[in-house]
Amino acid sequence: MQRYRISTELSEMDIDVIHGFVSESYWAKGIPKSVLKKALMNSLCFGVFTDDNAQIGFGRLITDRATYAYLADVFILDEYRGLGLSKALMTNIVSHPDLQGLRRMVLATRDAHGLYAKFGFETVPNPETLMQVWQPEVYSVSE
Template sequence: MRKYRISKDLGEMDIDVIHGFICQSYWAKNMPKSVLQKALAHSLCFGVFTDANEQVGFARMITDRATYAYLADVFILDEYRGLGLSKMLMTDIISHPDLQGLRRMVLATRDAHGLYAQFGFKAVPNPEVLMQVWQPDVYNVSPSPC
């Protein structure tokens, strides 16, 4: 039986695996690797690894580690889904010492509401107070950097 572990060591993260998934995702299609590397360097990262040290999942928290955190770029590779790894990953994230006592923790998802609800995330009751600068095509340049 295969075992899995979570690492928070940025040096262990496999940028090729992470970029390969993220640059094809609906939320960050065509993100250049250099942008992703910068994002990872300024985030609290969580990688899911097999007992053979292959990276099969990832998530990152964009946070000041005192008051606010935004959960981003969460994924488990397709062939490893259904093994409970997303729950294992979320349990590790939610229990991380630097993420305790925050006033607000948020995320955006198109299709995983059920997973996140198990960890206390709820729809924003007053979305009218939220604002954003939205540039959905910021990574869509020719030729594709992905």
Template sequence: MQGYKISTDHNDLDFEVIYSFISNSYWAKDIPRVTLQKALENSLCFGVYKDSGEQVGFARLITDRATFAYLADVFILDSYRGVGLSKWLMSHLVDHPDLQGLRRMMLATNDAHGLYAQYGFEAIKNPEILMQIWQPDVYNNFL
């Protein structure tokens, strides 16, 4: 996309931009800085940047790069939405060489089903096989 680039280089990440967005999101409200830093260090991260280097978007995958990946923390900053950056990011992500041949890629979303469906994601056909440990207030223990 003209005027933008996507990078998986951790050195390009602007932690302050990422933290500012994610710590105010519905899915990770008040996440501690140290927790997010650890998450980034242990994930395949995709940053979306203006040619000037300013970070305007992000996504990360928790993955073994062989069989499974979980897509998390996807965002485009509000002022850069509506120009196709989320679709470009998703195309780049699903085409990434390290993510080919995975048996399963998952995500959870409250509001972007239409976007993800365009890239092959669909509702779980047999949700009864999935289990979780859910601690929605875990970040409150750090406050």
């Protein structure tokens, strides 16, 4: 029986696996590996690993660890879905000592509302108060 573990050790994160998934995602398609690596270095990262240390999942928090956190880049590789690993990852994230007492934790998702709702996330009741600078082509190479 395969066993899994979750780690927050940045040195254990497999940038090739993470980049392979995130750079093909709807939220960060085309992100350069160097940009993603910089993002990981400045985030609280959570990796999901098999018992032979292969990375099969990931999530990261952009946070000051006192008042606010933004959850990003959450995934479980396709062949490992349906095993409860996303729930285990989210349980680990929301219970992490550095994330206790935050005033707000947010995320954006197109298709995983059901998962996140199980961990207390809900739609923003006043989205008109949120603003953004949106540059969807920032990772595109200009000729």
